[in-house]
Every structure is written in structure tokens, then in C-alpha cells.
Amino acid sequence: MTFKNFIKKVHLWLGLASGLIVVILGITGCLYAFEEELRPIIHDYYYVEQVKDKKLPISQLIKIAKEANKKVAPKQEFSGCKTFKDDKRTIETWFYEEADKDAIWYWNQYKTNYVYVDPYTGKVTKIEDYNFEFFVFVRALHQTLCFKSEIGDPITGTATIIFIISLLTGLILWWPKNKSAAKQRFWFQWKNTTKWKRKNYDLHNIIGFYTMLFTLIIALTGLVWAFQWYDKGVQALFNGGKTFPEEKRIVSDTTHYTKTIATDKIYTATLKANPEAKSYFLFLPEEKDSLATFRTFIRYENRFNDISMEFDRYTGKNLKVTRYQDQNNGEKFRFINYDLHVGSILGFPGKVLAFFASLVAASLPITGFLIWWGRNKKKKTTSKPV
Template sequence: MTFKKLILKIHLWLGLASGLIVVILGITGCLYVFEEELRPLVHDYYYVDQVKNKKLPLSQIIEIAKNANQNQHPKQSLSGCRIINEDDRTVIVWFYEELDKEAFWYWNKYQNTYLYVDPYTGKIKEYENYNSEFFVFVRMLHQTLCLNSDIGDPIVGTATIIFIISLITGLILWWPKNKQAAKQRFWFQWKSTTKWKRKNYDLHNILGYYMMIFALIIALTGLVWAFESYDKGVQWLLNGGKTYEKETLVSDTTQYSKKNPTDKIFTSIRQSHPKAKSYYLFIPKENDSLATYRTFIRYKSRFEDTSTEFDQYTAKPLKTVHYKDKNNGEKFRFLNYDLHVGSILGFPGKVLAFFASLICTSLPITGFLIWWGRNNKKKKISI
């Protein structure tokens, strides 16, 4: 067996083994890449009924949501809220409950409820079951095949590794022997007489070649969520072989107060970051006296994003971290999602990621048709 025949066998059988999962990942990737733009278009409860002069205090909005959710989901605990820095947007308050760590499907492992509150009137616009929301379902199908992450992550991660090997072996098979062969492999040379088998073969080879680098970026960044060891290993490598311990901050329990610090904290971050895209507040659990009040300020550019931790009793800022303050591994991890969906390059990057995912979806299909066509040739009948 020659080297190329061996590579062909590897390419073929690995492609057949992972093809179905790659198709699922590709289709869901295409759908999810524009989720940030599509969600406000399909969910009218993202917007208020009418913009007024004055909004309710954030602590009051959270309390309204807490009381409303308590009647329907008494076991869920308040987890956080998001305030989008636009006058016509509702405030999102979410609640969390762990159901079964060992559950087979992701929706049986935990339950989140998102309440969308009109900040002017306090009206609950929507009770959203997070697990059944369309884009959440698409993301979980993409990330874990809707399985518990302990089960789904290794399956998706292994299929992704196989896909990476298939891309490399595919490039070896594509590599032309001479200039004449190269002409047919860089672009389509179709004529009116070109048969569908040839067209299918060119779609597999030529599109695969041009999208290979982008497909590799998508696959390699996707592995970060599939394998914790890979995630840590990449960060360790980028940090020059150093491991950084994460600093744990605690609130000062000697300053205990029943006064709600939410409004003071929100006023502080809004005044410090008036041009932010949105503000996230992660509220400490009631039974966690040492926890800090974490906030995250999101900008249009990820390089401007900032996080600040506050004392949950005094609302005193404990630590603020900007992108430039992170080590190399943390910087990569912070930008990994943007690299994965292409948003690191803005909207054009998302369009590029969309077409890369679409072509990745097509590769197992066109590859299967090549294999099927070669193994099911019509035999000529001799007379």
C-alpha cells in the first residue's frame, strides 16, 4: 500500500465515523453564529411597551422578578441579571436550580428561568424556560448533542479531533502532483458536459481547501469546551509553562448589613462605564456570606470588557480586571468564543464563520457521495 493510499483509507474511515456529528455541528454552528442579532428579532419581550422618563431602581426590579418567580419555581435561587444599555430594552433576571447531576439529557440536569421585566413599570413581559429556548437548544445540540456535558463533551470533542485529522489528510490527498493538476484543484473547471460526480468531487476538494484554515480555527477553539485538560494545556503553553493560581476574594462579614447594595453597585459601574453595551450583575447566594458581588461590563469590542468584584455588604470595589491585566492564557481564553464564531472580526467575521460552518457541513456529505459512487458503479453488460 502506497503512502497516499494509506492516507486515503484514514481519511475515508475517519470521515465516515465522524460524519454525522460533523454535519450536526456544522448546521447548528450556522444557526448559532448570528444568535445575538436574531434573538431580539424573534422575541418581542426583549423590548418594553413604552419608553418613559424614569426607570425603577434595579433592586426593586429584581425583587419584583424574585417574588413573581417564587410562586412558580420556589426551589430556584436568584442568580443574576443583565441590563442592556438601551432605553427600550427589558431587564433580564435569571434564576437557577440544580436538578440531577447524573441526568442523561442536559435539560434534566438543571433548570434556569429568565424573567424579562419592563424597567419602567415592573411588568413581567415573559417567563422564559431557558432550557427550551430555541437558541439555547441549538447551542446545546452543538456543544454536547443535548446530552449531559459529562457525556456529550467527550463525544463532540472526539469527533472534532477526528475532523481535524480528516482536514489534514484531506490536504495531503488534495496536494497536486504537478502544475497541470494544480489548475483543476484551485478552481472549478466545469463545462456543460461535466457530470454530477465530477462536480461533487470538486465541491468536496476545492471548497475544503479554501475553507481549511478557518475550519481548523473553529475546530481547535471548539476543543476548549470539550476537554478541560486541553483548555488548561493551551493556557499553560501561552503562559510559557507557568500556572497561575486564581485569586479568591471574600466579602468582609464584620461589615454585615441588611441594606441591599445592588443599586449602589449598579450606579457605580454605570457611571464608570457609561458607553458599555450591557451590564451583568452576578448576585451572591443568600447562604454564602463570604461571596463577592461580581459584575461584568460588556462593550462592543471585547478588548474593552471589564469585570469588577464588590464587597456584598459595603459595595466597596475589591478588584477590577481589564483585558490588558490578564495573562496570555487568560487573554486567549477570554477571546476563544469570539474566535470560534468569528466575531473577533466583527460582523464580516461572523459571515465568514457562517460559510465556513456551511462548508464543513457539506464535506461529510460530498465525501460520502464520492465513496458511495466509487463503490456502486454500474457494471457494463457485455453481449
């Protein structure tokens, strides 16, 4: 067996083995590419009925959300909230409850509600079962095939590794022998008489070649969520093998202990320090942990400007500010990994590129299967006895 025949075999059988999963990952990747832009369009409860002069205190809005969710899901605990610079947006609050940790499907493992509140009137516009929100379901299907992560991650991760090998073996098979062959490798030479088999073959080879770099980036960045060893390995690679000591925990000053958390003071300080931010995430400390700090995450249009802040839960004092440039190289890569994966690192044009790359990735197993099926059928026809 020649080297090229061996590569053909590897390319074929790996493609057949992982094809269905790659199709699912590619299609769901397309659907999820523009979730940030589509969610506000699809969900009218993301917006208030009328913008007014003054918003209610954030602590009051959180209290309203807690009371509303308690009526429908009394066991769920408050996890955090998100506010927006856009005055027309409602605030999002999150509630979480662990259900069956041994369940196979993600929706049976935990229950999550999102409560949306008008910041001007305090009106609850929606209590949403977040597990079955369309884009949450799409992401779960994309990431774990809707299984719990312990089951789904190895499946999608292995399929992704196989897909990467298929891309590399495909490049070897695509490589033209001479200038004459190169003409058919780089662009379509279709005529009115060109049969569908030839068109399908060209779609597999030519489009696959031009999108290979993008599909490789998507696949390689996707593995970060599938395997912890890969995640740690990539960060170590970017750090040049250098290890960093674990940071000392920052704690609240219990000498100022009070049952009341300085939520409004902290939120006001966050807004004042970051007036141009796009959105603000608030993560309140657990009531049982008296040392826990109040954390905020500030999102900008440019991800490199994002900031995280930690505050003393009792006094509202700012204890720590972490910016992108403050992190080590491994942490920097991990921070932008999602943006690389979905293309948003290049803004909207990057998302468009990621969309088409995902679409091509989904098509490759289909066009590849049709090539194999057509050749297999031809062999059976030619070998049929007269």
C-alpha cells in the same frame, strides 16, 4: 500500500466514522452564528412598550422578578441579571434549580427560567423556560448533542479531533502533483457537459481547501469546551509553560454585616464607571456565604474593552477591577476563545465567515460520502458478471 493510499484509507474511514456528528455540529454552528443579532428580532419581549424618563431601582426590579418566578417555580434560586445601554430593552433575570444531576439529557439535569421585566413600569413581559429557548437548544445540540456534558463533550470532542485529522489528510490528498493538476485544484473547470459526480468532487476539494483555515480555527477553538486537558494545555502553551499562583480570594468586610445587599449602590457605581458599555451583568452573592463579593461584568462592543468588577456586598466599595490587559496570556486567549470560535473577533464580517465555514464543514462529510458511494457503486457495476 503506498503512503497516499494509506492517507486515502485514513481520510475515508475517519470521515465515515465522524460524518454524521460533523454535519450536526456544522449546521447548528450556522444556526448559532447570528444568535446575538436574531434573538432580539425573534423575541418581542426583549423590548419595552414605551421608553419613559426614569427607570425603577435595580433592586426593586430584581424583587419583582423573584416574586413573579416564585409563583411558577418556587424552588428556583436567583442567579443574576443583565441590563442594557439600549433604553428600549427589558432587563433579563435568571433563576436556576438543579433537578436530576444523573439525568442523560441536559433539560432533565437542571431547570432554568428567564424573567424579563420592563425597567420603567416593573411589568413582567415574559417568564421563559430557558432550557427550550430555540438558540439554547441549538447550542446544546452543537456542544453536547443535548446530552449532559459528561456524555456529550467526549463524543463531540472526539468527532472534532477526527474532523481535524480529516482536514489535514484531505490537504495531503488535495495537493497537486504538477501545474496541470493544479488548475483543477484551485478553481472550477465546469462545462455544460460536466457530470454531477465531477461537480460534487470539486465542491468537496476546492471549497474544502479555501475554507480549511477557518474550519481548523473553529474546530481547534471548539475543543476548549470538550476537554479540560486541552483547555489547560492551550493556556499553558500561551503562558510558555509558566504557572501562576492561585489568586487570593477577595472577601466582603463582615464588620459591616447587614442582611441588605448594596445592590443599587453597586449598580450605580458600575454604570458611572462604564457609561459607554453595551450591557451589564450582575451576579449577586449567595446569601449563605457572608464573605462572598458582589460581582459585575461589563460588556463593550469591542470585547478587548470588557471589564469585571468586584464589590463589597455590604458597603458597595469597589474591591477589584480586572481588564483584558491585566490577565496572563493563557487567560487572554481563553477570554477571546469564544469570539474566535464564532468569528465575532472580526465583527459581523467574521460571523459571516464563520457561518460559511460551518456550512462547508457540514457539507464535507456529505460530498465525501457521495464520492465514496459513487466509486463503490461503479466498482460493483464493473465487476458484475456478464
